[in-house]
Amino acid sequence: MAGAVLLALAMGLIVGSFLNVCIHRLPLRESVVWPASRCPHCRAAIAPGDNIPLIGYLRLRGRCRNCRSPISVQYPIVELTTAAIFVGAVLLVDPPLLFARLAFACAMIVLFVIDLEHRILPDVITLPGIVIGFVLSFFLPPGWRDSAIGLLVGGGVLWLMGELYFRVRGEEGMGFGDVKMLAMIGAFLGWKLMILTLMLSSFIGSIVGLGMRSHAGVAAKMFRTLADVNINIQMIATSEIKTSIVVDAKFVELAVRVLHDAFVAGQESAA
Numbered sequence: 001m002a003g004a005v006l007l008a009l010a011m012g013l014i015v016g017s018f019l020n021v022c023i024h025r026l027p028l029r030e031s032v033v034w035p036a037s038r039c040p041h042c043r044a045a046i047a048p049g050d051n052i053p054l055i056g057y058l059r060l061r062g063r064c065r066n067c068r069s070p071i072s073v074q075y076p077i078v079e080l081t082t083a084a085i086f087v088g089a090v091l092l093v094d095p096p097l098l099f100a101r102l103a104f105a106c107a108m109i110v111l112f113v114i115d116l117e118h119r120i121l122p123d124v125i126t127l128p129g130i131v132i133g134f135v136l137s138f139f140l141p142p143g144w145r146d147s148a149i150g151l152l153v154g155g156g157v158l159w160l161m162g163e164l165y166f167r168v169r170g171e172e173g174m175g176f177g178d179v180k181m182l183a184m185i186g187a188f189l190g191w192k193l194m195i196l197t198l199m200l201s202s203f204i205g206s207i208v209g210l211g212m213r214s215h216a217g218v219a220a221k222m223f224r225t226l227a228d229v230n231i232n233i234q235m236i237a238t239s240e241i242k243t244s245i246v247v248d249a250k251f252v253e254l255a256v257r258v259l260h261d262a263f264v265a266g267q268e269s270a271a
């Protein structure tokens, strides 16, 4: 077991390092396999020894070896987060479902960080994600029926909410990127966990909103969502909840968002 955990930790750090490349290059429409990593400031190639996940960052104390400009703390955070998810998944999910869940979690990490920085959810991840999630469901849980319902309801519900919001308020409430992402979540996890994800994310969104502006309305919304989530968890608290805890990248979203905000606040106060 300890061996499996160590292997998951190492694999998670390595995969996390590749996810950083995807996060950095996909929005720029650059290849994720070529060329080798360069410092975004001075374009100096990064030596293989400095490119080791986490260790490279620690060794360089967060600064480029060549130009000394700071390296974003996002790199080690993504690596550590990916490693933590890999370890959690290995402990809670058995193969072959494990590999499907890990692929899903990786897609969600990339989507989340790109969304945080660029406010987009690239089709190059969500569209293949919908197809892969649905194809895998013929061989793995949640099964193709649950997956198909999750895909259609996930995409449909959000599309409808966005459309309604647009009709009522006359402005875009959410982009089609969210619709495709929720369809992908539905395809991978099935409709029950998709609904749980939707609830948890609105719950987490409420907490984040509460942190940003303490508002009586936000507090009321948070408590209502909390009640919803609680009922929902009890409804599906049987076998599926343990998988949902691992795969729900929305938990990770909270951690990354808080760290990101703290870091930005730190940078601003230092400047």
Ligand SMILES: [Zn+2]
Binding pocket: 039, 040, 041, 042, 043, 044, 064, 065, 066, 067, 068, 069
């Ligand atoms: Zn540099």
